[in-house]
Amino acid sequence: MMRTLCAVAALSMLATVGCGKKTKEAKAPPPEPVSTAEIAPSPGGAAIGAVNLGLPAVPELAENPTTAEKVRLGNILFSDKRFSSTGEVSCATCHDPAKAFTDGPLSVSEGINKLTGTRNAPTVVNAAFFTSQFWDGRRPSLEEQSGDPFLNPVEMNLPSHDPIVKIVREDEAYQEMFREAFGVAPDAIAMDHVKKAIAAFERTIISGDSPFDRWRFGGEADAISDQAKRGFEIYINQGRCVSCHTITDTEALFTDNKFHNLGIGFSRISGDLDKVAGEFLRIAKTDQAADTAILGDANISEIGRFAVSRELQDIGQFKTSTLRNIAATAPYMHDGSLKTLREVVVFYNTNISPHEDQSQKPNPFQSGGIRPLNLDDAQIDDLVAFLETLTSPQYEDAARVSLAGQAKTAGRK
């Protein structure tokens, strides 16, 4: 029954809301029948239309206006493990609200049976502002994106979307929620509704109001430290960060929504570009085949944007991530190969991953904007301090945990 569902704690920042029940740990296969009522909704969603300091209004699709009913439904769908072949994986497995909707410290995500993909889970937080989804932008909207992981063999591994439609049509609580959200009878519930509801929920996973926002846009002169202010100066000048992680006078999305070859992970395929790209073209006859190849083959993963545009010049390019809550979402880059924020800054300073041979030449496809920055150690520290001011109040705990992990990683060296 709908009324027995825990109300979505839309504004709660707590990881466990006062639901009285915990998400059931399913030991399937076959999946245990889980009551929808037992699924704890994710915290962290913002009220629809809420104003977030530092962010513009949330864009939405005309055909899928955000409503409270859809958001509530999408939140439950997001955490429903029944939509995987083992009954153990939901969207929230890799996009964990307690980890700012990522799955650190994993470099690349784990799906069913601990199978690993090839890419680091991008955060859902503020993904609504991206003009394309996935690291290579192969889906144009949250709606389009949300359907793919269910079918990928290393993610949730369903043979088709039919099992999902079957569950939501038969589950009484879902019947009620779909009726409220879309005005549909149980028989008429389709995958399209599922995708729209998840997307609507994701459009409420929005967060600004970071110390940086309060300093830059809120007029609070001492919201960030002097060191972070020096870091911001480097961010917009010598560090050249702002060229891709763009900000304006009134808001800061920290992304140009474009694609760039940084040289991260590219050495894996740089000697075999024709073979790897050719192999992808040969097998990627459908969107789903492309999705499977990209997450299933570590070499093909590295072709990046080429998988979408099939233009030679886009090879090895990946989407510019937002930097909001970056302190909470280690490890970094599309392959999760950089473990700490400092490693990321060091990489941009030298243009070669600290984990790779430092004497190698940058690959010929590395984007023209990437060039040595000549930052000294103190400047690198300043820049890292600035990046740590981009954490929204909702993710302060996640950032604390992530930064502690990063400090441990750094200490091990």
Add this chain to the structure above:
Amino acid sequence: MVKTLSKRALIKGATALAAGGVLDMTLIKLAFGAPGGAGDFTFAYISDAHIQQVEGAKFVRNWDRGLERAVAEANLLNPKPDFVMFGGDLAQLGKKEEIDHGAEIMSALRYDKVRYVLGEHDYYLDLGEYWSEALKSQHYYSWDHKGVHFITLNSIIVDDGWTNKWSTPMERMMVMAGLDDPRGSPFMVGEKQRLWLAADLAKVPKSTPIVVFSHSPLQKIFKNWNFWTDDAEDVQALLKPFDKVTVIYGHVHQIQYNQIGNISFNSVMATAWPWPYPETYTQAGSFLPVMTVPMNRADPFHERDATGWQFIDVNTGNVAVNYSLPDNSPRTVAFDPKLGRPRDLEFAERSIPPQMHF
């Protein structure tokens, strides 16, 4: 036709040995409406690298990176072009170190045959002596390939009075390297080469397609920048009797195309920098030549913006120039038999208002 052409650009990257069967050559031939097919082929064209020594083993990184990228992309083309042309200005100041460094980057090309055009930046230090020696190239020459007669001209010489009036070779080089320098002199092909050209062409049937490579345009565009060849009309007159003639030139660092009578003109892009470029083109210390007329075109951050290289399809004697433009959409300028001139296939169809300010 337009659609199919762009589809070719999509698949140009990547089939190679391992893949097989992705790209069907016959589709391309049909796309060009050339059912005859014999003599249709592709060659790659890289130009204006301007490799520049800073000091010792240090070279301007940006120019290196542009040429390296073009070489890497050209190596991935499939079907593989028949040969590679380099359109001149391999070096910035004609220095041995610059020509050697440029030749080293070019040596990564996996092609049997690479031919070079002489640019003024290669020439005015030692009048092309080391360039010839290092690249094993004559200053002007001709050859036949699959039914097309190719000619490379040295179009950047000036009269002997100007050439010999300088106190040092580097002084001469520096004057010619400046785009707006009023002490410069207009380029020409010159009488000696025109006589050679007339003799060369005398052996060629008038129905044979002719493709001429020059560094400066063999047409008059803008004298102050030497987008100009002073005896262009005389050269054009020698080419006039032939059915199909295409002139492909570098030097201008931008996309140009034109038709004069039977002669189609196509420019190629530079791998180094675009002309003109905006004042904001770089943020860091810059080796760009001083520019008097900035333009608001290029992205100031992305070093490769408004640069590029090209592969050129020759079909039934006419050419289609396919531009590969990093950070921009690929573009194709192809001869349109209906219009009887080159046409910018997709770009010109968009309604982009002309730029009214500079």
